[in-house]
Amino acid sequence: MYNDVFGAWVAVFLTLAIFSYLYKDNPFYKLAEHVYVGVSAAHWATIAFWNQVRPNLFGRLWPHADPETLTGFNVFWYKLYKGLNLISDTVFPENGIPGNQEQSFMYLIALILGIFMLLRLFPSIGWISRWSLAYVVGMAAGLRLYGYLSSDVLSQIQGTILPLWTGNLGESINNIVLIVGVVSGLFYFFFSVEHKGVFGKISRVGIYFLMITFGASFGFAVMGRISLLIGRLKDLIEFSGKEYGYATFVLLIIMVVTILVTSRKDKEVAE
């Protein structure tokens, strides 16, 4: 119960502190901003280590194994692991990382590339990190190429080849609008010919379609932001009750009074 109440007070404080920026920049906002940046970085680092680095990298290099079953190279390999175990028994528990991963020495490449990436911390040999980046860029480009080519290019072209008359007036109008939009939009992005005459007029139609698209995107963005505001206000309403010690009202009054007083003092100093 006390945890819930404490959590509610923290949530209300941070929400109001962020909202206070709408009035003017102030220490509450600065505090909330810095807490957010710090907590986000720590959260992502922790999640990445415990969900990615430990099980997927160390877990595949040193999966949990009974020491008596180790043979050949693995005897030496798990002796190296004992060194890691001495550093931290929590991160590197005895006899390997728990889980059911299969051992794969391919992950040594990932370990080496990961270490290369960290070399950015040393300016004199930081250039080595480019090899890791090159791998990431190459892998991502290769992985995405097929997907985009198949789903975003071919399927989308296929989706644009539509009959202008389907027997249904509404559907036919939709198809015509879609085809005119795609063709005129493509004309607009063709820069090898000067946009004048018939070409210019078609590309202008393309601009109108683009403007409508941007308008729709903006509308959706506004809708999304209002939804987030609704979410925060719902929490503020919930936490304004007696069971939470009137957190919203108490913190709102404290923050409004503090901001107004500091604003007045700032004004007096400026004068």
Added chain:
Amino acid sequence: MSGKFNAFLQNLDKLDRRIIFLIIGLAVLFPLLVPLNLPVEPTGLTRDAFETIHNLPDDATVLISFEYGPSTKPEIHPMAVSVLRHFFARGYKVVVMCLWPDGLFMAREALDEVLNDERFRDLEYGVDYVNLGYRPGNEAVIKGITKSFAANFTVDSKQTDISEIPLMRDIRTVADVDFIFSLSAGYPGAIEWVLYASDPLQIPISSGNASIQVNQLLPYVKSGQMKGVVAGMPGAAEYEALMVEYGLWNTRGEAAKSMDAQSIAHLVIVLFIILGNIAYYAKRKTQKKY
């Protein structure tokens, strides 16, 4: 009177923006305190998604992926709850997974909320549903499960070996599920599911999205690559209305309750835009005169 109104329009661009913030804030706050119960009419996009799910075979296995976090929870969480209720009410087997680390918390919260209802209390973990949890790797995870679930998810979110989960015995790859639903707020999300799983393996897919992502997904719906979209908070409210219409649920959900505030806020914003344009033209007319 017209002179006063003209002066008001002339000075509108000097209006303190904080007054606009305050009006928007109040426009959102009041309907939350005093519900208006405005009607919600399902659109074609939401209906397509709902009916595709509703018409799956009775013994279907569905995969639902959580790709959102607390920042987009007000929009996507209500639809996560409704879609899960729909799956369980139809008797489908449900595989839950997450491509966002925060998605795991969202998935747990949504499952807890849904399974708390007495209608779903008999559902058995590992038999009727499973939560595989979060795996890092973005689209590489999707690509990975097209080859093998076990290679990417050695354990579920409760650290149970995947080979010991009855539901996962017949699901070797994502091709073994009948439907994918992505609860998506960005990257990785619904687009990656279309690109790396749905299109290559021809698995029907639909998505519940944050509003800001909807425009990017509409081309996939138009081309038939995606079966409808549940678009933002209005989409979630429409899905809740369809659940009531089909007799699968009996009350207005969280999204429908929030739509009053959403509608009033939109109305105020539209009024501001109209007023701003009138002021702009009035000022331009005055400047031309002198």
